Amino acid sequence: MPASEERSLNFLEQIVEADNASKKWGTWGARDPSRADVPQVHTRFPPEPNGYLHVGHAKSICLNSGLAKKYGGKFNLRFDDTNPAKEEQEYVDSIIRDVKWLGGDFDTGPNAGGLYFASNYFEQMYAFTEELVKKGKAYVCQLSGEEVSARRGTPTVPATSPFRDRPIEESLKLLAEMRDGKHPNGAMTVRAKIDLASPNFNLRDPVMYRIIHEHHHNTGDKWSMYPMYDWAHGLEDSLEGITHSICTLEFENHRPLYDWFIDSINEGRGGTGLPPGVPSSSWSSLPKIHHPQQIEFAKLRPTYTVMSKRNLLKMVEEKTVSGWDDPRMPTISAMRRRGYPPEALRNFVTDVGVTKVESYIDVGRLENAVRDVLNKTTPRTMAVLKPLKVTIENWPEDKIDELDFVINPEDAAAGKRKVPFSRVIYIEQDDFIENPPKKFFRLAPGTEVRLRWAYFITCTGVEKDAAGNVTGIRATYDPATRGGDAPVGPDGKPTKKVKGTIHWISAKHAVPAEVRLFDRLFTAEIPGDRTGNYLDDLNPSSLEVVQAFVEPWLAENARYNNETLEGERFQFERLGYFNVDKDSKPGKLVFNRTVTLKDSWMKEAKPGA
RNA sequence: UGGGGAUUGGUGUAACGGUAGCACGAGUGACUCUGACUCACUUAGUCUAGGUUCGAAUCCUAGAUCCCCAACCA
Known part of the structure; x- marks a missing residue:
C-alpha cells in the first residue's frame, strides 16, 4: 500500500507550505537561534475529556501531529476541559494513552509541544472578559435559558436582550459576583455584544460564561463560572501560539466569532490607539495577542460504524458491547485491543486523504490497511477454529514426526520452527465437504490435499453419527511427500500436484x-x-x-x-x-x-x- | 425564507486555463506449499444549462442536489 511517499500535497499541506513560503508565522528563531530559518508550524489536538477517542479522532491526531513532524514544528495535546459536568479524569487518562499509542508525540521527541489544559487558562480568560466588558464589548445578561431561546429570533428577525445596554459598572459588579459564586446555576451569563441581527446566529450575542457549581477534575472547586467552548477555544490556541488551528467543518460558521473575540481583545492594545470616546486604559499597554488561522476539514466517517460519542456511550451504558474497548467498537482503545497496529491506522488516514468533502470511507479500507501491516510483520502459525478429526490410517499409532514450518514467508529472517505430526489430527470443518461443489480444492472423499508443511493425504472414508452428521474422517498419507513437497521425477519436475493446501493440528499436541x-x-x-x-x-x-x-x-x-x-x-x-x-x-x-x-x-x- | 460550506469512475483522491491521473474496489489472467501475498491487464468519471477562450474539471452567469447553523454542549 502506498504509505504515500510521492502523494501530492493535501490542501492543509498546501496552505502550510504557502504560509511557510510567505513567512506568515515567522520562524522558530526566537526560541532557538539554530532554527532561525525554520518557519513556525504549531498544531494541536484539542479533545474534550468526555469519552474515549475513536477513529475519527485518529484522523485529527495524525493530521495535526503529522504536520508538525513534516515541517519541523510542534504539536500540543490540549484538553478542552471547560465543562465539569461532563468531564472525567478517566477520560483524560485514556486520551493521553491513546494519543501516545498512535504516535502523537506531544511530550517526547523533536516535535513535542507539550500537554495543556484549557482550565489552566481560566484566570487569563477571566481577565480578557473583564477587559471586554470594560470596552463595552461584553455584558452580563440575566435572561434565563428559555428566555434567550425564545428571544433568539429567526434568520430575518433579530434577537433581543433587555440587558445588552446596561451600564458597564453594573456588568462588572455582577461579573465579580459570578466569580465569587454568589449566584446559582442559570441565574445569569456573560454575553459578547456583537450583533443581534446577524444572519450568522453565532454572532447574536453568544454566551461566553455560564454558572456551573460543580467539581472540576483539574481546578477543583475554585471556579463556579465556566467559559463556553466558543469563547475559550480560540483563546487557548492563541495563548499556545498555535499557527494552524485545524478543526472540523461544523466550526466554519464559528470562525467569524473567534476572529471577533481576538480582534476585540486586540483593539486598543499595543499602542495602536483607541476608538474615539474610549478613555486611555490599562490594556493599552498590553501587547496584542496571537491570531491563529483556523482551517476546517471533513470528518472521517467509515461505513458500518457509528461515531458520535453519545451513541457510543449509549452502547457502553446499555451493555450492547462489553465496554469502550470492546474489540468491535470504533474506539482507539478497542482497535488496540483487537490487534490493529498503530501504523495501520496512520497509513489508513493518509491513504484516504483530507478534504472539505463530506464522504463515507469504506471501512474495508481500514481492514486492508491492517492486513497490509500484519502481513509483513506477523509470525505464521496454525490453529483450527472448528475442528474435524482426521485419522491417518497408515500412520503408526505412536509415531510422532517433527516437521519444519516457515515462520514468515514475507520475512526470511524469521526462520523456521518444528511442528509435531501424529496419527490423529484436526483440520478445519470448512476444509471438508462430502459432496463438494465445482472448484472446491480441499478435502472430499477420494481427493488428495497437502497438509501445510507436512504430507499429502487422501480421504478414504467418512465417519458419521446416528443423525448422519460427519464426526470424523479417515485418510491415508503419502510417505514420499514429507515436508509437503511432491517427489521429484527424473525430469526434475514434481511427480504430482495437488491444488489444495490446508492447515492442521496434531490432536495429541493441540x-x-x-x-x-x-x-x-x-x-x-x-x-x-x-x-x-x-x-x-x-x-x-x-x-x-x-x-x-x-x-x-x-x-x-x-x-x-x-x-x-x-x-x-x-x-x-x-x-x-x-x-x-x-x-x-x-x-x-x-x-x-x-x-x-x-x-x-x-x-x-x-x-x- | 437568511447565513456558511460542498459537488471529478462504484468509493476515496489528484489536476490550480493546456494529454482527466493515482489508490481502493470489481473483473480477467499469471504465480503460489496460505483460494493469502505478489504481478499483469481490464473496467469506469468532471452535477445541469448557458457563456468567455484557440483551448474549461478549472474562469463567468443561472440552476440542481447534499451538509452545517437559532445549547447556558464541544
Missing part, C-alpha cells in the same frame, strides 16, 4: 484456546439511515466465540503486555490475523481475530457474501 471472532457491529453501511435509530441495524452475530486448538509453539509464545496493553500478534494461516486478548490467563488462552484474510473462495462459493 492446546485448547478461546477465540473470539468479530464481525461488523452494524449490518447497514450507514447505521440508522433507514429507521432513524442506529440500534435497529445492530448485527446480531457480530461476536462468535469458539473453542479452538492451537499449536504448542503458539501457546508458548502467546503473550500479553500489561504495560503497552498490546497482545502478541500472529497470523493463523488461512484464517486471518489474531492477537492475544487481555482476558488471557495462565492455562486459558484467549485470542481475538483482528481481521480475516481475504478469501476469494468465499466470494465464489457464496456470491454477495
Whole structure:
C-alpha cells in the first residue's frame, strides 16, 4: 500500500507550505537561534475529556501531529476541559494513552509541544472578559435559558436582550459576583455584544460564561463560572501560539466569532490607539495577542460504524458491547485491543486523504490497511477454529514426526520452527465437504490435499453419527511427500500436484484456546439511515466465540503486555490475523481475530457474501 | 425564507486555463506449499444549462442536489 511517499500535497499541506513560503508565522528563531530559518508550524489536538477517542479522532491526531513532524514544528495535546459536568479524569487518562499509542508525540521527541489544559487558562480568560466588558464589548445578561431561546429570533428577525445596554459598572459588579459564586446555576451569563441581527446566529450575542457549581477534575472547586467552548477555544490556541488551528467543518460558521473575540481583545492594545470616546486604559499597554488561522476539514466517517460519542456511550451504558474497548467498537482503545497496529491506522488516514468533502470511507479500507501491516510483520502459525478429526490410517499409532514450518514467508529472517505430526489430527470443518461443489480444492472423499508443511493425504472414508452428521474422517498419507513437497521425477519436475493446501493440528499436541471472532457491529453501511435509530441495524452475530486448538509453539509464545496493553500478534494461516486478548490467563488462552484474510473462495462459493 | 460550506469512475483522491491521473474496489489472467501475498491487464468519471477562450474539471452567469447553523454542549 502506498504509505504515500510521492502523494501530492493535501490542501492543509498546501496552505502550510504557502504560509511557510510567505513567512506568515515567522520562524522558530526566537526560541532557538539554530532554527532561525525554520518557519513556525504549531498544531494541536484539542479533545474534550468526555469519552474515549475513536477513529475519527485518529484522523485529527495524525493530521495535526503529522504536520508538525513534516515541517519541523510542534504539536500540543490540549484538553478542552471547560465543562465539569461532563468531564472525567478517566477520560483524560485514556486520551493521553491513546494519543501516545498512535504516535502523537506531544511530550517526547523533536516535535513535542507539550500537554495543556484549557482550565489552566481560566484566570487569563477571566481577565480578557473583564477587559471586554470594560470596552463595552461584553455584558452580563440575566435572561434565563428559555428566555434567550425564545428571544433568539429567526434568520430575518433579530434577537433581543433587555440587558445588552446596561451600564458597564453594573456588568462588572455582577461579573465579580459570578466569580465569587454568589449566584446559582442559570441565574445569569456573560454575553459578547456583537450583533443581534446577524444572519450568522453565532454572532447574536453568544454566551461566553455560564454558572456551573460543580467539581472540576483539574481546578477543583475554585471556579463556579465556566467559559463556553466558543469563547475559550480560540483563546487557548492563541495563548499556545498555535499557527494552524485545524478543526472540523461544523466550526466554519464559528470562525467569524473567534476572529471577533481576538480582534476585540486586540483593539486598543499595543499602542495602536483607541476608538474615539474610549478613555486611555490599562490594556493599552498590553501587547496584542496571537491570531491563529483556523482551517476546517471533513470528518472521517467509515461505513458500518457509528461515531458520535453519545451513541457510543449509549452502547457502553446499555451493555450492547462489553465496554469502550470492546474489540468491535470504533474506539482507539478497542482497535488496540483487537490487534490493529498503530501504523495501520496512520497509513489508513493518509491513504484516504483530507478534504472539505463530506464522504463515507469504506471501512474495508481500514481492514486492508491492517492486513497490509500484519502481513509483513506477523509470525505464521496454525490453529483450527472448528475442528474435524482426521485419522491417518497408515500412520503408526505412536509415531510422532517433527516437521519444519516457515515462520514468515514475507520475512526470511524469521526462520523456521518444528511442528509435531501424529496419527490423529484436526483440520478445519470448512476444509471438508462430502459432496463438494465445482472448484472446491480441499478435502472430499477420494481427493488428495497437502497438509501445510507436512504430507499429502487422501480421504478414504467418512465417519458419521446416528443423525448422519460427519464426526470424523479417515485418510491415508503419502510417505514420499514429507515436508509437503511432491517427489521429484527424473525430469526434475514434481511427480504430482495437488491444488489444495490446508492447515492442521496434531490432536495429541493441540492446546485448547478461546477465540473470539468479530464481525461488523452494524449490518447497514450507514447505521440508522433507514429507521432513524442506529440500534435497529445492530448485527446480531457480530461476536462468535469458539473453542479452538492451537499449536504448542503458539501457546508458548502467546503473550500479553500489561504495560503497552498490546497482545502478541500472529497470523493463523488461512484464517486471518489474531492477537492475544487481555482476558488471557495462565492455562486459558484467549485470542481475538483482528481481521480475516481475504478469501476469494468465499466470494465464489457464496456470491454477495 | 437568511447565513456558511460542498459537488471529478462504484468509493476515496489528484489536476490550480493546456494529454482527466493515482489508490481502493470489481473483473480477467499469471504465480503460489496460505483460494493469502505478489504481478499483469481490464473496467469506469468532471452535477445541469448557458457563456468567455484557440483551448474549461478549472474562469463567468443561472440552476440542481447534499451538509452545517437559532445549547447556558464541544
